Amino acid sequence: MNSLSSFLLLLLLPALTVVGLSTTGAAITTITTVGVTYATPASAAGSSPISPDRIAAKVTSMRIPAVRILDSDPALIRSFAYTNVSLLLSVPNPLVPLLATNRSLAMRWVYRHVLPFHPRSRISMISVGDDIISYSPDISQFLLRAMQNVYQSLRDLSIYKVSVSTTFSFFNTISTTSAPSTARFQQPNGDFIISPVLQFLEMTNSSFLINIYPYNFYRSNFEIPIGFALFQEHPFLFRDDLTTGVRYRNIFDIMIDSVISAMAVMGHENLPVIVAETGWPCTGTDAREVDATVLYAEMYLKGLIKHLRSGNGTPLRKEGVAEAYIFELVGREQQGTRNWGILDQNMTQKYRFEFSNGCKTSRFRTYLIGLLLVVVVLRLLM
Incomplete structure (x- = not known):
């Protein structure tokens, strides 16, 4: 080692130490990816449907990192090519029995919705069915086989980075309780449907998808203050789990930890959890x-994003949920239906909040700078 190399190494040691501490902190703190759901809406009389390219352009302009496409429209999947937006696709519920009983149909679905676009469009996961237990209990028996056939079809085509799961609804899956420690999967579906699915997710390194709606939880229990549902910070806004002594500051964490407790009872406490849908309606079905x-919808969404960005997770899952998808991008404005959209039909934004997270970017830049410094030093020492 010459004198110049020694001098440079001593000069860069403090910087390398800072980089090491920064990247170590980044590894410990996990920031949840916050995306949106989107389904192609039925066109109103006299109006034109929103083009897939316009949807993709709006998503990228709002810096939304992930989209759950509920109807898996191939044109929409194609429109996200080279955008770096992660896509979670869905197999419609009526197709589940067909994909379960006919392996070639599962392969055909993958051929049409994944193969032409991957990896130019960043497809990360496929949800086979959505809340299929409440949709049709009769076809729930086909769920696992359909998931297996889609998974094997991906592998047969050498597509290994797209995982397979299914989506459940909290209220049709978890025994309703305000104490997460006592939460269990509802029976008999827990043993006959959910348990085999959990085993499949564990074996394939996939995630458990759940629809979480604190709005519905709040409406079912009027003793809960509205602020507890809207992430409002107040000394008296809390609920204690009397069994564990854990204190909860919002309904969202209660619901997530209820899912984690129910999975733990079945021996799968470490499975990643993804919130496939969450939100707060800006209009209801009636007065x-x-x-x-x-106002409340904006308060919920801002509170949710702040909570997920904090990196604090939940009391039972310090890393929190892996991803969360806000329902939904474009609202449905039919009378007598709830409107959950963060955009109006004319694509204008209702609320002011940011999806992107600067912390991830800055940490990643720090990590790259650190790598470059290491390379420079090593080359000088050679």
């Missing part, structure tokens, strides 16, 4: 839904 307002 009785007085809490379905634009």
Whole structure:
């Protein structure tokens, strides 16, 4: 080692130490990816459907990192090519029995919705069915076989980075309770449907997808203050799990930890959890839904994103949920239906908040700078 190399090494040691500490902190703190759901809406009379390219352009302009496409429209999947937006596709519920009983149909679905676009469009996961237990209990028996056939079809085509799961609804899956430690999967579906699915997810390194709606939890229990549902910080806004002594500051964490407790009872406490849908409606089905307002919807979404960005996770899952998808990108404005959209039909934004997270970017830049410094030093020492 010459004198110049020694001098440079001493000069860069403090910087390398800072980089090491920064990247170590980044590894410990996990920031949840926050995306949106989107389904191609039925066109209103006299209006034109929103083009897939316009949807993709809007998503990228809002810096939304992930989209769950509920109807898996191939044109929409194609429109996200080279955008770096992660896509979670869905197999419609009516197709589940067909894909379960006919392996070639599963392969055909993958041929049409994945193979032409991957990896130019960043397809990360496929949800085979959505809340299929409440959709049709009769076809729930086909769920696992359909998931297996889609998974094997991907492998047969040498597609290894797209995982397979299914989506459940909290209220049709978890025994309703305000104490997460006592939560269990509802029976008999817990043993006959969910348990085999959990085993499949564990074996394939996939994630458990769940629809989480604190709005519905709040409406089912009017003793809960509205602020507890909207992530409002107040000394008296809390609920204690009397069994574990854990204190909860919002309904969202109670619901997530209820899912984690139920999975733990079945021996799968370490499975990653993805919130496939969450949100707060800005209008209700009728005048009785007085809490379905634009103000409360904005408060919920801002509170949710702040909570997920904090990196604090939940009391039972310090890393929190892996991803969360806000329902939904474009609202449905039909009378008598709830409107959950963060955009109006004319694509204008209702609320002011940012999806992107600067912390990830800055840490990644720090990591790259650190690598470059290491390379420079090593080359000088050679």
